[in-house]
Amino acid sequence: MNPGKILLVEDNPDDVALTLRALKSNNITNEVIVASDGALAIEYLFGGEGTPFADEVPAVVLLDLKLPKVNGLEVLQRIRATEDTRLLPVVILTSSDEERDVIQGYSLGANSYVRKPVDFVEFTQAAKQLGLYWLLMNQAPPVPRRR
Amino acid sequence: MALSDWPIKKKLTAILLLISGLVLLLTSAAFATYEVMAVRQTTLKNLSTVGRVIAANSTASLAFANEADAKEILSALRAEPHIVAAGLYDKDGRLFALYPPTLRRADLPSAPARDGYRFERGYVIALEPVAEAGSPRLGTLYLQSDMKAVSRTLRLSAAIGAGVMAISLLAAYFLAALLQGGISHPILALAKTAQQISVRQDYSVRATKLGEDELGVLTDAFNQMLGRIEDQDRALRGSQDQLQRHATDLEQRVAERTQEIEQRSAELLAANTELDAFAYSVSHDLRAPLRSIDGFSQILLEDYASQLDDAGRDSLQRVRAASQRMATLIDDLLKLARVTRAEIRTEVVDLSTMAREIVGELRTSNPERQVDVAISQGLTARGDARLLRVALENLLRNCWKYTAKQPRAQIAFEAAEGNGERVFVVRDNGAGFDMQYADKLFGVFQRLHSAAEFEGTGVGLATVRRIITRHGGRIWAEGAVDQGATFSFTL
Numbered sequence: 001m002n003p004g005k006i007l008l009v010e011d012n013p014d015d016v017a018l019t020l021r022a023l024k025s026n027n028i029t030n031e032v033i034v035a036s037d038g039a040l041a042i043e044y045l046f047g048g049e050g051t052p053f054a055d056e057v058p059a060v061v062l063l064d065l066k067l068p069k070v071n072g073l074e075v076l077q078r079i080r081a082t083e084d085t086r087l088l089p090v091v092i093l094t095s096s097d098e099e100r101d102v103i104q105g106y107s108l109g110a111n112s113y114v115r116k117p118v119d120f121v122e123f124t125q126a127a128k129q130l131g132l133y134w135l136l137m138n139q140a141p142p143v144p145r146r147r
Numbered sequence: 148m149a150l151s152d153w154p155i156k157k158k159l160t161a162i163l164l165l166i167s168g169l170v171l172l173l174t175s176a177a178f179a180t181y182e183v184m185a186v187r188q189t190t191l192k193n194l195s196t197v198g199r200v201i202a203a204n205s206t207a208s209l210a211f212a213n214e215a216d217a218k219e220i221l222s223a224l225r226a227e228p229h230i231v232a233a234g235l236y237d238k239d240g241r242l243f244a245l246y247p248p249t250l251r252r253a254d255l256p257s258a259p260a261r262d263g264y265r266f267e268r269g270y271v272i273a274l275e276p277v278a279e280a281g282s283p284r285l286g287t288l289y290l291q292s293d294m295k296a297v298s299r300t301l302r303l304s305a306a307i308g309a310g311v312m313a314i315s316l317l318a319a320y321f322l323a324a325l326l327q328g329g330i331s332h333p334i335l336a337l338a339k340t341a342q343q344i345s346v347r348q349d350y351s352v353r354a355t356k357l358g359e360d361e362l363g364v365l366t367d368a369f370n371q372m373l374g375r376i377e378d379q380d381r382a383l384r385g386s387q388d389q390l391q392r393h394a395t396d397l398e399q400r401v402a403e404r405t406q407e408i409e410q411r412s413a414e415l416l417a418a419n420t421e422l423d424a425f426a427y428s429v430s431h432d433l434r435a436p437l438r439s440i441d442g443f444s445q446i447l448l449e450d451y452a453s454q455l456d457d458a459g460r461d462s463l464q465r466v467r468a469a470s471q472r473m474a475t476l477i478d479d480l481l482k483l484a485r486v487t488r489a490e491i492r493t494e495v496v497d498l499s500t501m502a503r504e505i506v507g508e509l510r511t512s513n514p515e516r517q518v519d520v521a522i523s524q525g526l527t528a529r530g531d532a533r534l535l536r537v538a539l540e541n542l543l544r545n546c547w548k549y550t551a552k553q554p555r556a557q558i559a560f561e562a563a564e565g566n567g568e569r570v571f572v573v574r575d576n577g578a579g580f581d582m583q584y585a586d587k588l589f590g591v592f593q594r595l596h597s598a599a600e601f602e603g604t605g606v607g608l609a610t611v612r613r614i615i616t617r618h619g620g621r622i623w624a625e626g627a628v629d630q631g632a633t634f635s636f637t638l
Contacts, residue, residue: 014439021446066431095434098427118437118474120445120467 002135004059004143005031005052009041009075010093011067018120019062019093022127030059030135038070042078045085056143057088060134063110065094065101073104080109087141089134155331156324163323164316171315175308179301186300190229190271191264194292197227198275202288205235205277209285212237214244221246229296231270234289235277243286259287269294333357337366350377419488426484433477440470472604476592479606482537483591486613491531498526498571501536502560505543518550523561526571528638530618538614541607542573542634548601549632550577557631568637576631580624588624611636 006023010016016034023032033052035041041063044051061079065072072092079085091112092105105113114130117123153161201220208216217235224230224246232255233246240258262274273290340354350373356366444466448455455463502522510516528535543558550556557576562569580588580595587593589612594605611634615622618638626632 012435012439014442015435018438018442018446094431095438096427096431116434116438118434118441119471120438120442123438123442 001030002059002140003030004056004135004140005033006135007033007035007041007044007053007058007061009035009038009061009067009072010064011036012064015064015116018123019127022120022124023131025124026128026131028127028131028135033058038067038072038075041067041075042070045079046082054146056146057085059089059140059143061088061090062093062130063090065092065096065105073108076105076108076110084144084146089138089140091130091134093130155334156327159327159331160320160323163327164319167319167323168312168316171308171312175304175312179304179308182304183297183301186297187294190292190294190296193227194230194271194273194290195264195275197224197230198273198288198290201233201290202275202277205288206279206285209235209237209243209277210279212243217244218246218248222248224290227292229292230290231293232289232291236287236289238284238286240287255289259289262287266294333362333366337362337369341369344373350380422484422488426481426488429477429481434474437470437474437477441467441474444470476604476606479604479610483606483610483613486534486537486610486617489531489534491534491617493529494532496528496530496532496535498528498535498539498560499524501532501539502526502543505536505540506558509543509547513547516547516551516556518547518556518558521557521559521561526560526562528569528571530638534614534617538611538636539573541611545607546573546575546577546632548577548603549579550575551601553577570635570637572633572635574631574633579626579628579631581628582626585624585626589622 008016008019010019013036016036020032023030033044035044045053045057048054063072063076067075072094076090076092079088079090089111090109091114092110093114093116094101095116097115102113112134114126117126150158201224204220204223205217207213208220221233221235221244224233230246232250234255235243235245236259237243242252242255242257245252245255259274260272262276264271264273266272271290271292271294273288273292275288275290276284277286277288278284336357337354340352344350344352353370353373354366356363356370444463448460448463448467452460499522506518506520506522510518539560543560546558547556550558553576555576559574560572562571564570578596578601584595587595589608590605591609592605593609594603596603612622615636615638620637622634622636624632624634
């Protein structure tokens with residue numbers, strides 16, 4: 001199991017709570033850093049000294065799209081534009097399944113696009129599968145040392 | 148210049164001169180010929196008279212072979228200047244005496260020819276027998292007269308004729324020039340008028356009628372035609388003006404309409420954009436709270452199971468069920484909205500293959516069900532592939548769903564010709580519906596069965612109808628309770 005941290009970019013506190021619970025109930029014990037808007041996400045990732053990812057980038061980013069200040073796609077662009085996060089696995093986790101969002105997400109380099117189900121049981125299943133896949137099964141890119 | 152291109156004046160004058168000239172020529176020729184004939188006759192008569200006189204006088208000299216006498220008698224011929232040669236032959240045909248004395252023997256014929264008068268080599272030759280009345284022939288008188296008189300007469304006649312002809316022709320020319328005006332002037336006037344009208348395009352001008360002859364008729368007809376042309380021209384101008392006004396009017400109206408249409412377009416575009424934004428935010432914002440409702444209800448169920456009685460658990464289950472149902476409703480509504488928004492890309496779509504694929508998916512997700520499916524081959528239509536797929540999916544899923552309670556479920560997809568158009572038919576032998584409520588079938592969220600009997604949101608058929616309508620087709624349904632349903636549509 002990839003021991004790395006998970007960055008959860010999500011503005012809805014309910015969804016944050018549900019996600020954390022879903023991960024926990026599936027025994028995914030990686031540390032989860034939560035950024036409640038796009039600006040914070042960028043700060044955490046690129047802020048340097050004192051930020052959660054100052055030493056090393058997260059194992060995977062769970063990215064919502066509709067965020068205040070800076071929206072999810074802009075965060076994604078920023079991630080892909082920076083050298084040491086260029087290969088960072090990003091999973092778009094959002095309510096929207098609008099085709100243009102999917103297209104844009106993949107175009108900007110997201111690795112995966114998952115629509116959050118309303119049914120919590122399904123949601124938990126999804127979280128489990130995401131965790132199993134991205135932290136266990138997926139061969140992560142080499143994590144560059146940042147400091 | 149060709150004859151037909153001569154001006155009429157010239158033609159008329161020429162004709163008159165030609166005719167006059169010809170007539171004069173013929174007349175002159177006739178008179179000349181008559182003169183010549185007359186002079187010849189006269190000459191001949193003269194010669195004959197002279198000949199007989201000399202012959203009578205010569206009888207004695209011939210009888211007595213008196214040469215000197217004979218010469219003397221012949222010399223009397225001096226009086227007649229036209230006689231150029233004369234000769235007396237005796238009865239044996241020998242030349243006895245000749246005249247004029249300067250003439251050589253060789254110049255006269257050696258022997259007299261037959262009696263009589265004839266014209267030879269431009270001379271009149273007379274041969275008169277010399278004999279006393281009742282006595283045998285004594286000899287022959289040969290007279291040769293020139294034709295100078297004749298030729299002189301001829302020349303005179305010719306000269307007179309020519310002179311007369313010249314004067315006459317001149318007179319004829321002047322007269323012709325004068326009188327041809329009577330014919331040509333009206334014609335020229337008419338021609339000039341016609342030319343003027345043609346050049347100035349002024350159809351109010353009329354030609355003046357100068358007489359009741361054929362030209363008068365022509366002038367009348369010409370004027371009549373002008374009158375008609377003038378009327379038609381006026382009418383034409385009138386309708387042209389009218390047309391122009393209509394055109395301007397139409398242009399104005401078109402401009403107004405175009406403006407209207409542009410305005411509407413802009414409004415529609417704005418509405419569509421709003422709809423887009425609305426649908427987008429709906430898809431995102433409405434679902435999140437539902438997720439929370441469902442999620443935390445579930446957490447309650449999981450974490451506080453022991454503290455909840457059956458009623459409590461039941462309540463929470465209902466909360467969850469309701470929020471999930473709402474999510475489905477939202478999704479279905481979104482799909483319906485997308486159908487309206489979507490751009491139609493028309494192409495030839497293989498409906499048979501599409502139906503087979505959909506049935507395949509249904510079988511895969513419900514492997515436990517046995518359903519007989521009959522899909523006709525080669526069903527194609529022109530339309531948007533994605534939208535048509537959604538429509539077919541909805542229809543076939545319905546068939547699949549509503550035949551769930553049938554032991555032998557049957558679904559068919561085929562085409563038929565009706566009223567000259569192609570009708571696609573999807574039928575099943577499932578639960579069917581009461582025809583009484585047929586018009587409610589396609590309403591949004593309208594259902595004819597309860598959720599307990601068959602799950603569903605009641606949007607499927609509304610979506611199908613919207614898709615069919617967007618393709619310009621119609622859809623209708625027939626069915627009976629427990630005897631299946633048939634959905635027919637055109638595209």
